[in-house]
Amino acid sequence: MHDIRTPGIERASRILPKSIHALGSNVEHLYYCHSVLFHWPQIVGNAIAANVEAVRIVRETLWLYSYDATWRNQIQMMQLDVLQKVNNFAGEALVKELRFARSGREKMQLRGEPMEALDYRTLLPKVNLTDEEIASVRAEVAAVEDDTLRDHLFRISLKQAKLQHLLKDLGYHPCEDCGSLCEPERSRCPLCERKHEEAVRASVRRYLEDIPWARFGEVLAEIPEATPEMLASVRASYVQQLASTVLLAEPDTMQAKTLTMAFQCVPPEQLTEDLVRRTLYRLRYDLAKPKEWKPVRRYEYISWGRKKVAPAEETSSGLSSRTSDSPRPSGPSPL
Known part of the structure; x- marks a missing residue:
């Protein structure tokens, strides 16, 4: 039901951009x-936002931070796509480049926040190991024959053991899958979390292959870890793969019907020939194309809304064909 329109009153979503624009370009740029x-998860999605953090925008450069090198490489390959999404959200060419902060210390400097909590150089010397732990570290490098190399490896292993103690004191806990330490708010490390998400996506894909018309409620009942964004992404990929095997001229095939059920979320009992044709025409640019492909007009493919065409005049009979200049007779034609 539509809201009753009140003359003279505007929504806050319309007044706010106008007010900020009136304050000047500097304030408007800072606002965007x-x-x-603030809207970073809505711009790039929850999966990316959970592993890549937007820190600050400085001189048309968007600074990001991620502790996982895999995600940093992934975002670098998606740089053009991310820049386009950010600029589309802002409504202007807000950023032209993406950069990553090399460490948490640099991230805190960009934010202007205190860095004592992340200064491991001052925290590690305060960690005390037991004699048994030190002996265990020394035993790990005892097989190295070179004295200089053995001492160097011992110091590195000792720092690593102290780091493990420090992370546990900060609330880090073992990953559910691999056992490596992960952040307090996570149940898995980034690598295992990505593998787990891929496994959930594969389960959603198999469910769609069995029930193409399934909606989110049905998928959630079978796969509790599925999300609406994940289902939409998997469905789009599944529809795109199906469309690449369907021809526009073959609406009666099983693949065409499966494509319609997956795209329209329609069960088999609601499937009609007209709905299949409309769906194929809507996806005509994504469908498979034969060697001699020609674009199809809507009125030539879909029966609804077909233009009425007058029957052609017979010119081969004894009646002469009308020309555009000859007047149309008002009475019955002579025998």
């Missing part, structure tokens, strides 16, 4: 920068 950082 903070808006992009």
